[in-house]
Amino acid sequence: MRLSSLFIPLAAFVVAAIVSVFAAQATVAVVEDRSVDAVQDSLQDAGHNWATVLGDGLQVILEGEAASEAVRFRAISISGTVVDASRVIDNMTVVDSAGIAPPDFSVEILRNDSGVSLIGLIPAASDRAAITQRIGDIAGENLPVTDLLESADYPVPDGWDPAMDFALRALAQLPRSKISVASGVVEITAISESAEQKARIETELRRTRPSDVRMALDVTAPRPVISPFTVRFILEDGAAQFDACAVSADAGERKIIAAARDVGLTGPASCTLALGAPSRTWPDAVARSIAALGELGGGTVTLSDTDITLVAPQGTAQGLFDRIVGELENDLPDVFALEAVLPAAPDAAGAGIPQFTATRSPEGNVQLRGRVSDETLNSIAENYARARFGGTDIDMGTRIVDGLPANWSVRVLAGIEALSMLSNGSVVVEPESLVVRGNTGNEGASAAISRLLIDKLGQSEQFEIDVVYVKQLDPIAGLPTPEECIGQIVGLSSERKITFEPGSATIDAAAQSLVDDIAEVLKLCAELRIEIAGYTDSQGREEMNQQLSQQRAEAVLAALRMRRVPTSSFSAIGYGEVDPIADNETEAGREANRRIEFRLIEAEPVEEQPTALEEAEAAVTEEESETGTTDEQN
Structure with a gap:
């Protein structure tokens, strides 16, 4: 009895232990299976289909070949969010880096008034010290060079060296620019100071581009700032022309040109798009002033900022003049002030009108003839001409006479300066008029001369500009095709x-x-x-x-x-x-x-290369598409 009572509790304890062991094993198996399934699902959802998940008790073992260390690390991190990270065993391998395709080498160079910065990836075999030295020479002693370049030990790709050399030569010409360099490709975005400089830069870069380097070039020129903002329009004997025309927007140009055509302007016409307009109503004031000339049948109108000077033709009836000027004064926007002039008829005393002439030959010879008021003006005119014409020998044939107008010296010097803007031509200065005629290779010369004479002589003064643009004299447009x-x-x-x-x-x-x-x-x-x-x-x-x-x-x-x-x-x-x-x-x-x-050699069409941002977006889209397909299959 005593043995039986001892055996029964012992047997119960043994049975309980056996049941506990089996229960524990079953629980571990369930936990193991669920952990493996949960980790496998999470990895597949993240696109890591290459990874295999095994269970060993409470441990989760990851196997497979990762494309890179970064991919391997992401797989471990994802697994650690599903089960305790201490239970994750890493048995993964990484693809041999020797079999990986070389990276796309590229550099972006930014230059401005604050210095030069470089960012990108270059081959380790590149002479980085020489590149840094060249950029330091370009930046100068007073501007910093920020070098954020990285290097990779892969072979130098074809076209890399000539592209980098050309990019650095271009950088030396472009104080404000961004230059992107890749193998055989250079993309240049730059800002020039003027349209003329823009044309020179584009021509020079295209001339010096290596034949095995493709170039994408985008050079912009800011609008010029004109002061005073000027329009001068002449209507004479039914013929109309602009001596100068400045606008701040295309819509304003269309309005002004349309008003000019209504009063007789023919042929091509354009205005300079510029900054400096005194008012948003500038096109309205110009168009209305031109229309007033049409009603008068001729004359000259000059707008300089908010000042308007209208000179009617000689012989205009006083009543017609008063009516048209009165209507114009009432129609003009408030900020504009009008001065109207009705010239008196000339008298018979005009036969002895004093005159000063300056001529410039196509060969560059300059002659000064006519009357000057004193020896001081004679000397100043000669020295001023030498300065304006670059040291050219000046042939003087002037006479010193008394009785010339008080502003004669200003008119003479203004005429010499106007002549210096021409390749060849002449200037005739008289007390009541100034005439500039000649040829130029600068399309904006006529407008520049008009602004000069308005500034020096005043808006109400009479002057005539007959300047012809000759393409062959233009150093840029005159280049042969x-x-x-x-x-x-x-x-x-x-x-x-x-x-x-x-x-x-x-x-x-x-x-x-x-x-x-x-x-x-x-x-x-x-x-x-x-x-x-x-x-x-x-x-x-x-x-x-x-x-x-x-x-x-x-x-x-x-x-x-x-x-x-x-x-x-x-x-x-x-x-x-x-x-x-x-x-x-x-x-x-x-x-x-x-x-x-x-x-x-006929130029081959240049295939546009996607930017780094476009390539990255395409890769993300492709990855999302592949992930979506995998989800649907699962």
């Missing part, structure tokens, strides 16, 4: 010929002058892609002829380079004996076939 450049070279080559010493690639001494002339033509041309093609006759082996023609084409290219012609976009190709232009059976024909030809 690529077709014109090739046409000039062909014309030179038709009269003479680039010849070589027999059997060699040495340019003959007699042909050096022709190469000189061709180089001078090319220096005046904008960016050109030119092929220098070499040809031979059919004598000798074909392979040798091809090699000789290649050497001769390269010799011409080298000769042009020695003459400081930008040849980065030129190519030299030898064609040997193909494409004969004459019969190789005769000596004259063989001589004709031994030749150098210049021809334009």
Whole structure:
């Protein structure tokens, strides 16, 4: 009895222990399965389908091959949010970095008045010290250079070095710019100080761009600030013209041009878009003043900021003049003040009107003739002319006389300054008028002269400007087109010929002058892609002829380079004996076939490259699309 009573509690304890063990094992299995399933689902939801999740008791084991350390770390982090991080065992591997594609090297350079900054990724083999030194030289001693470049040890991609070199040369020309550099591609965004500087910058960059570098160029020029803001409109004998016209918006220009056409303006017309308009009602005041001239049948109207001067034609009836001027005064916006002038009829005493003339020849010779009031004005006029015309010899033929108007010196000096704005022409100064005539290569010269004379003489003074814009005198617009450049070279080559010493690639001494002339033509041309093609006759082996023609084409290219012609976009190709232009059976024909030809290379269309932001957005979109597809499949 005593043994039986002891055995029963012991047996119950053993059975309870066995049941507890089995219950614990079942609980662990359930926890293990649920943990594995939860972690696996979370990883798949995050797009980590490459990871495999195993369970070992309460531990969660991650296996698989991660694309990078960053991806591996994200998988561990995601798992740690589902189960306790201490239960996560990392058995993952990382893809061998040697098999990863090299990164896209790129640099962004920003230059402004505060300094130069660089950010991006460059090959480790790049000469970083040389790049920093060049940028330091560009920035100068007083401006900082912020270097945020990183490097990666991968091979230097094709086109990287010429693109970086061109970008740094462009940076030296552009004080306010952003330049993006990639392999074989340079994107330039810059601000110039004027339209003329913008044209010069664009021309120079296109001329010096390497042939294996693509360029995206965006140079903007701010609107000029004009003070005083000026319009001068003349209507005479039915012919109308603007001496100067400034507006602040396109809509205002359209309103002013329309008013001018209503009173007789014909042909092309435009106004300078500029800053400095004294009032938002400026176009209304200009248009109404021009309409008043039309009602008078002629005259001149000048607006300088808020001051308006209207000069009616001589002989206008007093009643008509009063009525039109009165209506104009009432119609003008409040801020504008009108001065109207009805000139008196000339008298017979005008035969002895004093006169001063200044002329400038196309060769640059300057002559001053006519009357001056005293020796001081005579000396000042000569010295002022020397200063304005860059030290040119001044041919003086002036006379000192008494009785000239009080403002004669101002009129003489204003006339000399106006003449200096022309390539050639003349100025005639009289007591009641000033006439400027001539040619210029500056489209804004007429407006600039008008503002000058208004400022120096006053709005009510009579002056006439007859200035013709000549494209050939414009240093930018006058550049020949690529077709014109090739046409000039062909014309030179038709009269003479680039010849070589027999059997060699040495340019003959007699042909050096022709190469000189061709180089001078090319220096005046904008960016050109030119092929220098070499040809031979059919004598000798074909392979040798091809090699000789290649050497001769390269010799011409080298000769042009020695003459400081930008040849980065030129190519030299030898064609040997193909494409004969004459019969190789005769000596004259063989001589004709031994030749150098210049021809334009047609530009290939530039495929727009996506920006780094666009590439990143596309990658995110693609990843989201793939994740969505995976969710649907799951």
